Amino acid sequence: MSVIAWITEGTWPACVDAALTRTSPDEDIVLLYVHDDTLAETAHGAFAGLLGRGHPERDPGTRLEQLAAASARELLQAAADRLGRPCTRMERHGRVERGVVVAATGADLLICARDGDQSRLGPHSLGHATRFVVDHAPCPVLLIWPGEIPQTDLPPHPPPHPPAPGHRP
Template sequence: MTVVVWITEGTWPTCVDAARTRVPAGAEVVLLYVAGAEVAGAAHGAFAGLLGRGHPAPHHPAPHHPGAGWGSDPGDRMEELASATGEDLLRAAAERLGRPCTVRVAHGRPEREVVAAADGADLLVLARDGSRTHRGPHSLGPATRYVVDHAPCPVLLLWPDPAP
């Protein structure tokens, strides 16, 4: 049995606790964090737009940011930070799970990466990420709604807090 647990900033403890208590001891558990490409992509685009397209950037230190040249694309740093955040969350999640598991950081659109990671899995564990005060469709954010609608395996959908 293979179980994929989607690790996100706001809901990971609930998902890990559910895997720890509901998944059989011999199952393979994959903890998945997806570093979304939206923010870094916007930074890459803004940086390219400010400097023009197709021209190499001059390497002059920016007056308000010592040591950083104009050639330093902030999108690269944002990608590094997203991966580091994911690795920190995965480390904490693996420790909380308290048993052997596989940890994975994926990059891209979260909803698509989670659905792809669940291909061939026996169960996908995730939590509601929308409104925590109302039941119904607004309790799921757009990415989670996509995953629930397109998951290629059974889904364990959890409330991160007690259900309203």
């Protein structure tokens, strides 16, 4: 069985812990990090268009790429250290949500964490990329809370709607 733990800056410890508690020692765990290259691409474009024709050595996009790569390596190393057992580290580039979905092809389980509003239950507890992954993953998804689960009334109260015409209570 292969399990992918999607590693992001804010939620990686909870994903690693979930992988540890939900897998046996003989199962393969992949720690996945997807680089969002938008910022570096924007810097490259701004530099080329406005500032730096003829001086590629001053392109700030290159430095941003280097910093992002170093940060990803450090994050994956921290996740591997916390996992404390052999694992595979995988890095992808591009749109984060699409990179995760593609990487999950053929996996037996994808572990990801809620990354939106952590103060309440419901759809706002998922960020855009996580919502896309949950909706499009080609394998089962384990969606976890990265911290304490908010205490609220369950199930939530229905929204106030006027009664339909002809409806009798």
